[in-house]
Amino acid sequence: MTILILAEHDGNQLSPSVQQAVTAAQFWNSSVHVLIAGNGSDAINQQAASIQGVERVISSTAKHLEHPLAEDVANLIVSISDDYEVILAAHSSFSRNALPRVAALLDVEMISDVLNINGNNTYVRAIYAGNIxxxxxxTDTVQVLTIHGSKFTAASLGNNAKIISIETPAAYDKARWLSEVRSQSDRPALNSAKVVISGGRSLGSAERFEQVLSPLASKLGAALGATRAAVDAGFASNDIQVGQTGVVVAPELYIAIGVSGAVQHTYGMKDSRIVVAINQDPDAPIFQVADYGLVADLFEAVPALTAAI
Amino acid sequence: MKILLAVKRVVDYNIKVRIKPDGSNVDIDGVKMGINPFDENAIEEALRLKEQGVATEIVAVSLGTSANQDVLRHSLAMGVDRAILLETDADLQPLRVAKLLKAIVTREQPDLIILGKQAIDDDAGQTGQMLAALLNYPQGTFASTLEVNVNEVKVTREVDGGTETIALALPAVITADLRLNDPRFVKLPNLMMARKKPIETINASELGIDLAPSLKLLQVNEPAARKVGIKVGSVKELLEKLRTHEGILV
Incomplete structure (x- = not known):
């Protein structure tokens, strides 16, 4: 049996989550192939080939894969799916878009955001925002799944797997990519940062969100995150929302500032190694998931913390 | 233009779900139910398209038992024109839902199908993509803005690290993100009127689709809680703990 990993990349860099997907794939103790769909980046193929545990990199190159659409990715995977019993990817907006389409075309159910893989096609996954x-x-013949990246350690590098090119199916003609807006930030990427500082609605405004959190983030080399309440209130942009419907993070240190701790939010951060919470409300649920809680006015405590580091 | 909406009945988002005493499943007997929040965004968007003169008819469909009439009444009260209940007591998984919805699409021939991007009970987030695949329609998932032109819909999608804009030929499948809009509140008189509107009921078994689930539920558990932490009295104490106990920020 052989396992296919759908790799995510931005055209220049392979996503670090591919290494986590490779670790997850090792469970089956079988050959692991990594599929790179793109517009011909040798560097990305090489990065995938260097991951320990990868037997082969399958490279599919076409102009229309420069910004891969779910329809094209799905048709590509289905064109080679006869060779695979397991098709998996790290859970992200890219894989969430494409893999359900693959599963439906293969007439199988899909298992989203798997936390743990057990024997006999058995998986653990969360429902109800991580409450259960x-x-x-x-019982499907092909297993299609996404894995919860932070539950799997990254496979190490140092391999030199074979890279083969395959024929790419014709472009899907009913969808066109037009444009993208990438958030510009000097800070590390939220989903791979070692330190994440998240702000909640208590920050009060977009200006104060930035004023209070930025100096601390700069000092710690941290990524900024936000709760859904803070995003909905317009304090922070959508793409830094941490939680069930946003980004899931698992940094070394997570600092929740003015965050109440709704389950929607804690689902996205509770795998962090150390959680610090600063909140004025001593009964805020965030303190139940915090290793270190400080009941204080954030507008005093955060500048004091920034100054003291 | 005709729009089809799929609405799901789920446990109210404010309720913390518990496990049955025998551990066989979650216990939702007598728990407050409501419409899936993302599906409300889908309804709102369809209503706005109708108010703009883009859409002419909006049809909502829900799958499940007769209890699902409440989410259909809610949809009608918001302003949906017609409601269909696809009645079944089967434990429906996303691919089966997509197959049932496909049968409704074949019958209704909508130009646009809008669903919520995920249901807040199983958090699978698959049905829209699966439906698009089965119909060989293009898909615009996690939509935060929609713009319908003659034979095309332009969709801005919320993706990791930013947004992406794509154009889809109609008919197409859209899944709604929370940012798409703020759903309107239902006014009481509308709710009263919606009670009198007919709901067409179709027995799902008549559609000839195998609904037997291929995913078997073996066990449900509560996740392990994080170990209980401590409260510190000051910023100074916080830093001291992080430095001496955790060896960070040194």
Missing amino acids: LTTIQS
Whole structure:
């Protein structure tokens, strides 16, 4: 049996989550192939080939894959799916878009955001915003799944897997890519940062969100995150929302500032190694998931913390 | 232009779900239910398209038992024109839902199908993409803005690290993100009127689709709680703990 990993990349760099997907794939103790769909980046192929545990990199190159659409990615995977019993990817907006389409074309159910892989096609995944864990067993002939990246350690580098090119199916003619807006930031990427500082609605305004959190983030080399309440209130942009419907993070240090701790939010950060919470409300649920809680006015405590580091 | 909406009945988002005493499943007997929040965004967007003169008819469909009439009444009260209940007591998984919806699409021939991007009960986030695949329609998932032109819909999508804009030929499938709009509140008189509107009921078994689930639920558990932390009295103490106990920020 062989396992296919759908790799995510931005045209220049392979996503670090591919290394986590490779670790997850090792469970089956079988050959692991990594699919790179793009417009011909040798560097990305080489990065995938260097991951320990990868037997082969499958490179699919076409102009229309420069910004890969779910329709094209799905058709590509289905064109080679006969060779695979497991098709997996790290859970992200890219894989969430493409893999359900693959599963439907293969007439199988898909298992989203798997936390743990057990034997006999059995998986653990969360429902109800992480409040409940389910163990489910698939009876489908092909397993299509996304894995919860932070639950799997990154496979190490130093391999030199074979890279082969395959024919790419014709472009899907009913969808066109037009443009993208990438958030410009000098800060590290939220989903791979070692330190994440998140702000909640208590920050009060977009200006204060930036004024209070930025100096601390700069000092710690941290990424900034936000709760859904803060995003909905317009204090922070959508793409830095941490939680069930946003980004899931698992940094070394997570500092929650003025965050109440709704389950929607804690789902996205509770795998962090150390959680610090600063909140004026001693009963805020965030303190139940914090290793170190400080009940204080954030507008005094955060500048004091920044000054003291 | 005709729009089809799929609405799901789920446990109210404010409720913390518990496990049945025998551990076989979650216990939702007698728990407050409501419409999936993302599906409300889908309804709101369809209503706005109708108010702009783009859409002419909006049809909502829900899958499940007769209890699902409440989310259909809610949809009608918001302003949806017609409601269909696809009645079944089967434990429906996303691919089966997509197959049932496909049957409705074949019958209704909508130009645009809008669903919520995920349901807040199973958090799978698959049905829209699966439906698009089965119909060989283009898909615009996690939509935060929609713009319908003659035979095309332009969709801005919320993706990791930013947004992406794509154009889809109609008919197309859209899944709504929370940022798409702020759903309107339902006015009481509208709710009263919606009670009198007919809901067409179709027995799902008549559609000839195998609904037997291929994912078997073996077990449900509460996740392990994080170990209980401590409260510190000051910024100074916080830093001291992080430095001496955790060896960070040194």
